[in-house]
Amino acid sequence: MILIELLQALLLLAGVGFFLVGTLGILRFPDVYTRVHALTKADNLGLGLIVFGLLLGAESVPVALKLLLVWGLALIASATAGYLVARAARRRGVRPWTARNWENS
């Protein structure tokens, strides 16, 4: 029992860690495209870890499935949103930042 709680705590804290990293990435990364990377990957992993952490303490099967449903929906949502924003930026002609040209921050 104590083992499960320990694992749960570990997963929750790791999830929050990835949320923090995602936000930090949004702040530090140089252009829209790289920020989309930070957003979709780090945040979805963070949410996933939190979901799995809560899953260990779920009281019934529908509750556990609902948690997974929320995660799946969030995954699809943020992958779609990231793609749409990147495509809009590309269409608008936002040039991707490269390690060589610093002027286009």
Add this chain to the structure above:
Amino acid sequence: MTEQRHAVDRSSRVGTYILRLIILLVIWWILSGSHSDWWFGLPLAMAAAAASVWLTPPARFLLRPHQIPQFTGFFLWQSLLAGWDVARRTLSPSLPLQPEILRLPMALPPGAPTWWLMLTISLLPGTLSVRLDPDRVLEVHCLDARLDVTGSVRETEARLARLFGVPLQPTEAGARQ
């Protein structure tokens, strides 16, 4: 592989309806929890399934059930790697990025498999789908051009082809821009 969706016969329509009805009933069961009110949920799910068949014609591509666990495992492991990769880059003081946009011709048939590929690689390490050209060339933004991006996209493609049970169309090797 013909482009237009033609002449969906009646039996596949009924089959799609039943499949979607089952999925919607499961979702209703999840949403309503322990005290499911089936007298409300069943008609609702039936109406929703009818509407979905009417609005979205039956899919030409179906997931192969025995491949789902394998793909899920691949996906979970890769998204773990992706999060770790982003975390490593964000936290290192020098911010090691070398972004580049690659143009990769698609080998999967258009429709659901291509969409799945675009959504999946956005969640995999270092790749983000940006735009799909009409001539079926996908623009992929990668965080670090030093990694083997083409290889990992190709692997995802092969796994998706196995998941959907579709053949990969032969393409020339990924052209780098």
Add this chain to the structure above:
Amino acid sequence: MNWLLETVALLLLVTLVLGLIRIWRGPTIADRMLAAQLFGTTGVGLLLVLAELQQIAALRDVALVLALLAVMAVLAFVARVWRKGPEGETEEDPPA
């Protein structure tokens, strides 16, 4: 266990506040929109944690609704605010 959940919720809120900086600074409006999407995901996580902390099962439904509707803002943004080129220029959109 509760103190842990509370700490997690507090840290998620701190993450939200850090995201405000990106919304304020921009520089393009796409960056602001992205930060708003980030808030959606973080909000979903926060609501799920609070559902466990306060033992309110209905909060998971709130999280579900939030996950659905947070994308709608991005959709409206892409379709209405930040588009270029003539109307009817629609390519394949992933199924949402």
Add this chain to the structure above:
Amino acid sequence: MPWLDLFLGFTLCVTAGLALIARDMFRAVIMFIVFGLLMAVAWVRLQAPDIALAEAAIGAGLTGVLLLDTLGYLRRPFGSRVDNQDDRS
């Protein structure tokens, strides 16, 4: 115990203030969306999940969509269908 609520209240005030003082309309709209989201969390802390549901749906979702839509109409010059303004505000 009250740290979470104190911080939440503080953040609510900050986002409300920022939405008010923002000169750029888009910034204000986004701040309003964030405010709605935090308001939903505040309702949760006040043990009112039903209002939180309504706030999440209306405040963070629908109002944001409507405001963004309106902004799209406002930004477009009269008589033209193409929006070519400089987007670096």
